[in-house]
Amino acid sequence: FRALHYLVMDFIDGASIGMAKLSMRGAIEAFAKVCRAVEAAHKGRILHRDLKPQNIMVDQTGEPFVTDFGLAKVLAVESSLSVSGTILGTPAYMSPEQAQGKLKLLDERSDIYSLGASMYGVLAKRIPFEAQGVAEMLFQVCSREPDPPRSLNPEIPSPIEAVILKAMRKERDQRYATAGGMAQDLENWLQGRPVSAKL
Secondary structure, three states: OOOOOOOOOOOOOOEEEOOOOOOHHHHHHHHHHHHHHHHHHHHHHHEEEOOOOOHEEEEEEOEEEEOOOOEEEEEEOOOOOOOOOOOOOOOOOOOOOHHHHOHHOHHHHHHHHHHHHHHHHHHHHHOOOOOOHHHHHHHHHOOOOOOHHHHHHOOOHHHHHHHHHHOOOOOOOHOOHHHHHHHHHOOOOOOOOOOOOOO
């Protein structure tokens, strides 16, 4: 008898959040839940490091799931993947510090940037930066401000644009300190309350 190793995972009957047929409000509700899920991972000292619309699945009831923790890192634990100068993740959605290969600077706020970039991609229906190649994309992520999401899709509520742009600040200290803080702003808007983010 030989031992057999295998993985068991839930089957998500749905599509990625970018392909799911969600209303504007439905997408914002889904992202609020995603932020709470990421907050739970962060409380468990886990960074995702590759958050993007393709890694957020939405089932037939509209419930979102954060998937693909293949590049995840346990905070305070050294990893062979965490070498300074190595770029990990998907360029269009990675934070400036991640794009620069400064992996020792990665913390929860890097995932928050990726959450903002993912919201941008889904709600504005275009990735935050468009480039001919990876090098140009990385340069733009590090040095250019994204076009205001509402300039691409005027249906995005102004407070939600403020949330997205706060999450995507170049300087880590100017972003939400926690994914829970970002979730709270999204929940505030959903419940008709003001958000803390300002344009």
